[in-house]
Amino acid sequence: MERREFLQKCIMVIVGASVPVSALTLIDPKKVFAENPQIQWAFLVDTNKCVGCGFCVKACKTENDIPFDAHVSRTWVERYVYTKDDKRYVDSPDAALYGFTESRIDLGRGEYKEIDKDNVGKAFFVPKLCNHCSSPACTQVCPVGATYKTDDGVVLVDRTWCIGCGYCIMACPYGARFFHPIAKVADKCTFCYHRLSKGLDSACVNACPFKARRMGNIHDKNDPITQIIMNERVGVLKDEFGTKPQAFYIGLAQEVR
């Protein structure tokens, strides 16, 4: 091999090796479309407006046939109370199905804590539900392909295929999934998919008198919800888990997780 030939081949190898693998893959139009389909549902919670009435929970349980007396719910409202002596309390009695009708904090296991009226520093209510993440941990772990993310951004459970193993319930960082006591499958918020497809708002959005819960299509730039998410200061829950939640919160405190 001559010196010139050797150098030429060396350069060819270096150039060839420096081309990234990703540059050689063909662009799949289907994949590009998936990143930007027409509709992408997102939820917006304004924690400043919530008064903890629990009408959303009542409407959700009624609309979606979740038994009232079972301690499971697709959505719930949490109460946060900070005392002046720097203690923090969180509770959600019966998922706030009947609202917050007592000032004492439910500590669980039948224990309650009455907080002195003058000791209450700040207090607020935070509605919670499934975040319908862009990279949902729950659908990743399903061993039978029973739970999935739809193209318009909703995470659903296929009741005929779910075997009730509970992996998804454990995988969800937000505790948004539960075992349905009657259907005997994993269950979760569907964003009221049946209502959305009929052009109706989801039951909780519909029931909220204070407009603390709203829903919109974040791929439509003119949607009022998208406008708020783009222009105002909103946060998501447990961002560090990398699940890319699609429920956005106005007025999020760091204790709310």
Add this chain to the structure above:
Amino acid sequence: MWQEGERVKSHVWRPLYVVIAFVVALLVFRFFYVPNDFGSGKRGFMYSYHRKSNETEWKNQPAKYSVSGRERMHEYCSECHGEIVKVRSEKLHGIIPCEDCHGPALQHPDKPEKLPIDRSRGLCLRCHTSLPYTTSERHRIPGIDPKTHNTDIECVECHNPHNPSLEGMK
């Protein structure tokens, strides 16, 4: 020596045939058992390996609550109950959707003919229990202590839920 060698060969091959037969049987079973519309969809195998027809099943679930938004709901209800909706929309409770107290009404007046109205004390207490949260929006709603405020009667016996101002008390 040769004969022994052949025997070694067959004892390797026989279980291998069993394994191959098992795999083939599994694939055949899978072919018939897994529905045709099972697929990954646009979001890929990791997040959306599912039965496509299940999306339609969810979409076809019957809804219970009626039209969306309190304005549209008031409009819908006032087609028949105009007077009471008018009273209500102008007063404080106008922000509450009718169905929150009157129950889901998508099929009403066909099914149910009469809505099961929740007149309970608990329903009012959802918002009107006095809680000492000055920083919350809750503070702006007039509240009572349910343990001391006329404990033995329902709220609606004195208060008019459609026109809750204290001047308009029964």
